[in-house]
Structures are given as C-alpha cells and as structure tokens.
Amino acid sequence: MAKYDATHPALCLYGRIDSGGSVAIEQYSENDDTGLFGQDMVFEFTISTINVQSHLDASTRTPNQYTGIDVKAGDWVASANGEVCLRIRSISFKRDDLISVVAEDVDGINLRQYNVNAFASSERVIIFELSENGLPVIVGDAVNEFIDNSLDKLQSRFSIDEDDERFRFDHEIAPVINIGEIAAIDDYGGIVRHGTLNSSTTPVGTVMSKTRNGKSIYVKPFNKIIDNYPDPSVLTGSPGQTYYTDSSNPGGLSTTKTPGAKPVYMHLRDAIATEVISTSSTSLPDANDRLIINNVTVFDGTIGHNVNNAIELKDMINAQTSASKVRATADVDDVSVESQVSNLHPAIGEVHILVSDNSGSSYTYPTAEFNDGTSTLQVTFDHTSHGITPTGFMGGSQYLILTAADMVQILNAEFQSNNINLLASSFAEPGKTYPYLKIEGQNNASISITNISADAFGTNFVGSSSGSGLEPNTPAGTNAFLKLIRDDGGDILITGGTVSSGIVSPTGGYINNNGICSSSSGTPVTVMMIEGSSEGGTAADVGVNVGEDHDMSPIATAGNGAPTGLYITYTPFLGSMVDVRVNGLDANLGGASDYQSKSCYFSPDGFIVRDINLIQAGDQLYWNGDFVGFNLDPDDDIDFLYQTSSSNI
16 A cells, blocks of 8 residues: 655655546446445546656655656545545556556545546646555645645545544455444454454454445454554464564564563454556567666666566566565466468358258268367367258358358367367458357467368368468467566565666666556555553553463483473563472472572573573573482473463463
8 A cells, every 4th residue: 555655755746637538447336325336436547747746855766856657556646626536556657747547436435525536638636645644645846736725625535534543344245243333353354243253352443334235344443553564574474363572583573472472463454465467468678678676676688688578577576576575477368360361262262161062961071170289179060969050151052051150159169078278259350241260279278270171162171271261370379468466465666767878767668668667556464553452461460370381291301400391481470489390399499599509490591590580481491410319201290380471371
C-alpha cells in the first residue's frame, strides 16, 4: 500500500486527463442495498502535462525533484473540485510528463457522495499519497490546482475513515456476525465471532457496519492495526499467530515464544502480493538498458548482459530474489495457426473436407496426426461418430463436405478426450462462403500436423493445396509475458533506464513501458499491536509458578562442572529462588562465589557462573558429580521449582 514516506518529501503532482477522458472497464458486481449494482467503478485513462515537483532531497530517484515516473500503483488521483478521487490500481506507461493508469472508485464513495466518479477529457487532476493515518498529503504547487473549497472536500473524504478508525475485512462469503458483536479472526484471516470455533483468543474489535451483502465487515479495533509494516519480509506467520520479541535476534520478531519473549503483534491478515505484469510478450531490455529492482541491478546491457526472451530475463531476476525480495514468472504466449488462402486447394479456395462425391452413397474420411510437443493423436474426420450432418457444397447435393465448424466439433472432442493441449475454433473470413479454421496451442504446446490419408477428392488435410489451409508445423512460442511478484506485499521499485554516454534516462527504453513500472499495489501482512493488552501483560505483573520445567531427563554427566542438557525456561521472578530437585530430593544450588562447594549451578555458556538472583531464561544446569559423589544419567528425574513473571506465561 502506497503511503507517504516521512524520510522523503511527499509526492504531489498535477496534470490533465488526456483526450477521451476515463474509460470504464469494471462495474460494481454486488446486487445489494447500495443500489450500485452495474455502476462503473474502475477506469482506464492517461494523465498528461504532469508538472515537475521540485524539492531539496538529493536522495530521491532524481535528486531534488519528482515527475510522473515517480508515481506508483497505490497512489491517488483527485479532480480539482475534490469530488472524484480514485486509487491507482496499475500503471502501463510512464514518462516524466505522462502516465497511463487503471484506477478505481474505492467502495464507490465518489459515486455515492457526488454522483460522479469518472474524469472528463482535459480535466485538471492532482496525484498524491496518503499519510500513515490515511489522510491525503497535499503539498507544493499542486495545492493551487484545487478550486475554492475543494481541498476541504478531499480531506473530509479521507478523515471520515480516519476519525472512525474502522478497518475493513473482505470475504468471498459473508461471515455470520452481527453489528455490535465482538470480532476475532479465524485461521484464514476472516472475521468470526469471538469465542467461536477456530477464532483467535485475542479479540480484534467491535463490528461497526457491513456492506456488499455482508461480505465486507468494518471493525473498530481495540488496538492499533498496522497494514504497512516497514519490513514485511519478517512477518512469516499466519492469521491468529502472535509475534514475540526474539531473544536470539535483538530487535527482531519470532512466532516462537521463547523464555523472556514479549508478545507484540497478532497476525491478522496475510499479505496481498504486489505484482507488475508486462503488457507485451516481445518487449525486452537491450544493450542500452539497465534494470534495477528494489536497488538491485538485475540486468545491465552496458556490461554485456543479453536476453533472447522473457524466460531468460526471468531467470536473471530470480537469481537476485534474495536481495530484491522480488521473484519473476514468465507465461509463454501460446502459438496458433490459421487457415491461409495460399495453402488452400487452388481450384476451390474454400476451407472444407469433401467426404462424399456421390450424394452420400459412400464416404471417404481423411485422417491427420496431431502432436502438441508431448503427445500424438490420429483424428479421422468421421461425421457419423460425432453426430454431424455434412453440408452440400455450395447448396448442391452431390458433393458433401465438412466445414471448419464441423472440424472444430470433431477436433475438440478428440483433443479433450485424449488430453491433447490443442484447441480448435472457426472464424468468418470476408469474401468466403465457409469459415476458416484456427488451432491454438495451450500450456506452451507446439502444433505439428501430419497428413495420413486424403479426402474423397484426394485432397490432404494440411499443407499446400489442402482442405484446411493450415501450416503443418508451428513451434512452441518463446515470447512470454513477464510478471514480477513480491509475495510479502512490499514495494516493487523499478529504476534504471536507457544508458547513453554514461547518462541514464528513465524513458525511451525497457522500463516505464508496457506495464514494467514501479508498484505499491500490494499489502503487507496486517498485524495488530497487542503489547499492553491481556496477551501482552500488564504493569501489575506477579510471580506465578512454572510447571514446564518438571520431570526432565538429563544427559549423562561425568565429574564436576558437567552440563546436564537441562535449561531453565523462564527468568525467575524478581531474582527469586530456584529449587533444584533430583529424584524428589533437594540439591544444593550454588552461585559465583561457592559453586565449587555445591551440588550444581546455572551457567549460560559453561564459563560464567550465575548467582542465584541473576539466573536468566535459557541458562543450563551444571552438575558437580565428584563433589556430590555421584553423576547423573537419563534415568534420573530433575525438577526446577520457581516462579516467573505473569507476563511470561
């Protein structure tokens, strides 16, 4: 989710909607009490004449300025009158003064409030980010673009959610919960009634409202919810899990509760991955391009990097995934073959198979072999096996033919039943009586067709002077649509550009074209702070008995200062006493000054001896077998009796 980064100046640009205005591409699909069913909600448009925003931060992409290239999916666009405000979902093209985007009216707020949610041609617009609290950050010259009191309208549109402190949970199926009830989450991050089966033990908040026929639940949380965690890669849990402080990694988090660890967050919702999808299967970086993803150079043509297709580029990107946190896929553009007039029998020039030349007194069925690169299938074009009635050629009755539509019926039935990755279809061809034939490869299939036997006129199915007009061999495609994915929902920042004489330009090359643009469209794992709640402990901690460190079996010891393999789970409460019992009998516990004359002692490493009031979680018990007169073995039963803080249990 795009949020204003306080370490840099806020991005706030202005421009104009290009000719054509907004083009609707998606409608509201819920038939609910909002009355929005069928209303336009998602639009495509281009913003041109974008200004250059000057600032004094030399660490931004271009020192001391923002342009259209710095806009990311997740940013917002508002009209100058403050009534239309859309969130950018994706960007297909960028340059300094122009961007082409897809944007949405979130929750239909614009349409419901002002009965308008589309931009008109040449309309002035402002592009901006949101603050941590979800309020628009409007700065610089863009402020002057707003008309009269329109900035107040815009601020009010976002302050409603900010003041109400509601958080939205979306579901495919409406959960059973009512307004006013206490909400928790289940194992999938969905809202359920607190206390029901599979609900989290920690409540999330109170249900305030529901929309989309109950599929969207708005909850007023009991604690702060964070949906833009600064390093989302560390949030590796699942809904309902607790994140604790990590004693082995100072400042870090862990889903494992270790001795002395404090609960700090509850995992509410899994990440929504950030994606960048190329709109071209043929566009590739070349010798003048440099591609940098999240400050990691993955391709640099100026030092000899070269790729022949998107699959090779995918492999180069994935070699740097551990550093960039971005992985790539490449879905190959499936190949196809269509009837060509140059391949048709010259005496006829129509796509057809002649199965009888005597009004059906006898039939001759041509056969062809099809191969998808993996499997081979022979297809005999026998109309009787597929419930097809032949057509009299050009309205006559002597010559009976199968048209491309008939061939499609036969081919698809055979392809499907034999798991051949091919799909047939027919289409009208101007100036022709009968339709043309098309065969498409699926799942990166190749298309190979071989003639086995001819039709009643002696015409082969495929190749030169054939009945289908198809080429016999079409290799599998190598062009692919590149997709960049950041699974943890963090930003995908794409920088670099074309390099000429050592100068890098972010336009005119591979990046910022064909959808390869920076994006913040994903959402990191959503967490709720729980430190200070009942889960996190209170200021009134008390000592409670520990039950975990009982009935333990040591490793065999030998002599004095021998490790037992037994570790104390919690730090004792306020340095209180620890009783060590061996087979039910008390053992004398020593400290730093007298450990050599006692039965045992605690140490973190075998060298440092803990005084009893300084014992810490994770310390190991050491046994002085020579002094006591016997060593321990696995058959012995060891207990640690002590109290720890109630916040640790």
